[in-house]
Amino acid sequence: MSKSPVTPQRPASRAKPWSKKAQDVPPTLPPGLPARLAAASVLADVIGSGHGVDEFFSGEPVHPRLAGLEPRDRALVRSIVMVSLRRLGTIRKALASLLERGLPRKSGPLEWTLITTAAQLLFLDVPDHAAVNLCVQAVRHDPQSLPFASLANAVARNLARLRETLTDTDPLIDTPAWLAARWRLTYGDGGVAQIAAANRVEPRLDITVKSDPEGWAERLDGDVLAMKSIRLRGHTPVPELPGYEDGAWWVQDAAAALPARLLGAEWGERVADLCAAPGGKTAQLAMTGAQVVAVDRSAERLKRLAINMERLNLSAETKVADITTYEAAPFDAILLDAPCSATGTMRRHPDVGWTKRISDISTLAALQAKMLDRAVSLLRPGGRMVYCVCSIEPEEGEAQIAALLRRNPDINLDPIRADEIAGESSWLTAKSELRTLPYFNPSAAPGLEGMDGFYAARLLRRH
Ligand SMILES: C[S@@+](CC[C@H](N)C(=O)[O-])C[C@H]1O[C@@H](n2cnc3c(N)ncnc32)[C@H](O)[C@@H]1O
Numbered sequence: 133m134s135k136s137p138v139t140p141q142r143p144a145s146r147a148k149p150w151s152k153k154a155q156d157v158p159p160t161l162p163p164g165l166p167a168r169l170a171a172a173s174v175l176a177d178v179i180g181s182g183h184g185v186d187e188f189f190s191g192e193p194v195h196p197r198l199a200g201l202e203p204r205d206r207a208l209v210r211s212i213v214m215v216s217l218r219r220l221g222t223i224r225k226a227l228a229s230l231l232e233r234g235l236p237r238k239s240g241p242l243e244w245t246l247i248t249t250a251a252q253l254l255f256l257d258v259p260d261h262a263a264v265n266l267c268v269q270a271v272r273h274d275p276q277s278l279p280f281a282s283l284a285n286a287v288a289r290n291l292a293r294l295r296e297t298l299t300d301t302d303p304l305i306d307t308p309a310w311l312a313a314r315w316r317l318t319y320g321d322g323g324v325a326q327i328a329a330a331n332r333v334e335p336r337l338d339i340t341v342k343s344d345p346e347g348w349a350e351r352l353d354g355d356v357l358a359m360k361s362i363r364l365r366g367h368t369p370v371p372e373l374p375g376y377e378d379g380a381w382w383v384q385d386a387a388a389a390l391p392a393r394l395l396g397a398e399w400g401e402r403v404a405d406l407c408a409a410p411g412g413k414t415a416q417l418a419m420t421g422a423q424v425v426a427v428d429r430s431a432e433r434l435k436r437l438a439i440n441m442e443r444l445n446l447s448a449e450t451k452v453a454d455i456t457t458y459e460a461a462p463f464d465a466i467l468l469d470a471p472c473s474a475t476g477t478m479r480r481h482p483d484v485g486w487t488k489r490i491s492d493i494s495t496l497a498a499l500q501a502k503m504l505d506r507a508v509s510l511l512r513p514g515g516r517m518v519y520c521v522c523s524i525e526p527e528e529g530e531a532q533i534a535a536l537l538r539r540n541p542d543i544n545l546d547p548i549r550a551d552e553i554a555g556e557s558s559w560l561t562a563k564s565e566l567r568t569l570p571y572f573n574p575s576a577a578p579g580l581e582g583m584d585g586f587y588a589a590r591l592l593r594r595h
Pocket residue numbers: 406407408409410411412413414427428429430433453454455456469470471472
């Protein structure tokens with residue numbers, strides 16, 4: 133039997149592979165199998181073609197294997213895919229140790245079935261017999277992988293048997309090598325190790341409340357964090373939680389809630405939220421009583437923003453426009469939440485490291501610079517702006533703002549004070565910009581720690 137490495141090469145194309153041929157799932161398949169086939173297939177498409185997991189699970193199912201699945205099964209598929217991505221390094225190492233002769237060539241979806249089976253056996257609360265049995269059925273379902281059904285059976289049984297030793301790995305193994313190398317340069321050996329460890333923990337849901345954080349924390353079984361976000365302890369689906377229908381709160385990571393607060397928008401001010409959709413920060417700005425214009429290039433995402441604002445009973449004007457060419461009367465204050473590599477959000481989006489490429493960072497940094505130049509030109513003299521990104525790459529944060537200040541002498545950095553961020557001076561850079569990392573916000577309760585990696589700088593326009 134010839135061998136191939138366990139790690140496949142990602143093709144350059146980002147075409148939607150599932151759009152070419154629909155693979156209908158016959159309704160006669162045994163229970164649980166359609167979800168396992170879907171998990172393997174979605175994972176192959178995420179890693180193979182660079183599509184984000186959210187593309188598959190927000191809105192109507194676009195993948196033929198997801199169509200027709202019950203919501204409960206879709207949720208299971210999502211969690212199998214997420215764990216597979218979050219622990220991909222550990223899983224690949226485990227499979228490599230069990231496949232003495234490597235992965236057989238021309239074995240169709242075998243690799244994806246084994247990875248998603250490993251995710252269930254090593255990290256999810258799926259009974260061993262169900263995971264092993266469905267693995268073998270999934271392998272038998274495809275003519276190319278069919279000859280390897282007994283190999284898959286042996287691998288799956290060994291995964292269950294050796295679970296403890298196979299999962300005892302260095303967190304860095306689950307960080308894509310290109311990101312680990314970058315983070316080592318920026319944050320040192322200690323920093324990269326802590327980021328890697330934090331990214332392995334599935335984060336809880338954070339919410340921003342309109343008022344009464346203590347009361348809502350009690351009602352929702354959550355903890356009030358330093359900056360008044362609430363971190364929920366449980367995993368109840370969002371729409372079923374008290375206060376959701378009434379628009380008392382919205383989902384927003386604790387770090388993502390900081391930039392809008394730092395802008396300090398005031399009642400009656402004319403404020404622009406640039407790159408606004410789906411609107412977590414727009415809601416915060418609108419809460420202040422400012423007149424908010426929410427601008428985004430995507431009409432579809434702005435529609436979602438409008439629906440969110442309606443549920444929250446808040447108002448903002450929406451405008452579909454490209455920020456790099458957007459024109460408007462001057463604003464008192466601007467929030468620019470620029471598109472970025474999102475490497476600070478890998479706790480919530482473990483696909484980021486496997487779907488983004490190193491070249492994306494310079495492409496995005498160039499776009500951010502253009503947006504910044506446009507945004508500062510929209511400020512009135514004396515106006516203020518907060519620029520933020522959910523990236524932990526300096527090119528998109530610290531270096532981006534340093535370059536803006538060099539090319540625009542009219543713009544000053546307005547230092548952020550520790551007392552504006554609940555006294556957390558370790559969240560500030562030497563120049564008093566905000567820099568959070570995924571391992572910040574430790575907690576005594578396991579699973580309740582961490583926050584997104586964010587960068588924010590506050591700027592003032594002089595003339
Ligand atoms: C990081 S998300 C914004 C998240 C949002 N601020 C929030 O808090 O909910 C970035 C947004 O930038 C938008 N975007 C990307 N390129 C753009 C451009 N050239 N002009 C306007 N919007 C753009 C995307 O459609 C996306 O909605």
